[in-house]
Amino acid sequence: xxxxxxxxxxxxxxxxxxxxxxxxxxxxxxxxxxxxxxxxxxxxxxxxxxxxxxxxxxxxxxxxxxxxxxxxxxxxxxxxxxxxxxxxxxxxxxxxxxxxxxxxxxxxxxxxxxxxxxxxxxxxxxxxxxxxxxxxxxxxxxxxxxxxxxxxxxxxxxxxxxxxxxxxxxxxxx
Numbered sequence: 644x645x646x647x648x649x650x651x652x653x654x655x656x657x658x659x660x661x662x663x664x665x666x667x668x669x670x671x672x673x674x675x676x677x678x679x680x681x682x683x684x685x686x687x688x689x690x691x692x693x694x695x696x697x698x699x700x701x702x703x704x705x706x707x708x709x710x711x712x713x714x715x716x717x718x719x720x721x722x723x724x725x726x727x728x729x730x731x732x733x734x735x736x737x738x739x740x741x742x743x744x745x746x747x748x749x750x751x752x753x754x755x756x757x758x759x760x761x762x763x764x765x766x767x768x769x770x771x772x773x774x775x776x777x778x779x780x781x782x783x784x785x786x787x788x789x790x791x792x793x794x795x796x797x798x799x800x801x802x803x804x805x806x807x808x809x810x811x812x813x814x815x816x817x
Contacts, residue, residue: 666705666792670716677717677796680724684733688782696720698799705730705798735762740812749809752802755781779810 670693672678688697704719706763713719739758752770759768771783781804787796804810 644705659747662766667701668697668705668716670700670720672696672717672720674717677721677724681720684724684727726788730763730766730786733764734760734788735759736784736812747811747813749811751808752804752806752810755810759784770804770810771802772810779804779808781810 670682681696682692683686685696686692689695700716700719701754704716707722708716709711711718735758739750739755755770759766767787769785769787770781771785772779773782774780789796
């Protein structure tokens with residue numbers, strides 16, 4: 644499972660995608676510490692990491708770059724990784740499953756949501772699950788921020804995990 648949620652999504656009710664003027668910036672992270680952090684905590688779930696990061700920057704990071712007049716993509720990705728570590732959801736999920744002797748745990752989506760809300764009452768988030776056979780596995784937790792990246796905004800109902808059924812969480816959290 645990877646924890647995502649580094650996407651600013653709304654600005655005064657407008658989709659941030661509107662701020663991308665069609666630019667397509669190629670992302671190449673030379674900062675090895677930042678690159679390792681992104682590989683560990685923000686990998687692609689469907690293909691090469693660099694293609695995914697290009698997409699994320701061109702869709703979301705350019706808005707941040709234009710608004711705050713930063714130089715290139717490094718400030719956006721650095722801030723995103725800092726925000727990820729401050730939320731500490733990976734540790735919270737690890738704590739939830741550390742006492743289990745099983746390779747995976749199962750929990751109702753609504754129960755996991757309640758646990759997160761209790762620990763982090765001011766965040767908006769949703770889940771993404773991947774179906775494998777008859778099981779739904781938690782693959783992402785997405786947290787939503789405004790363009791200033793300092794407050795949370797409600798998600799647009801993207802959760803695809805079954806609400807009142809068990810979902811599975813593997814112990815191999817990244």
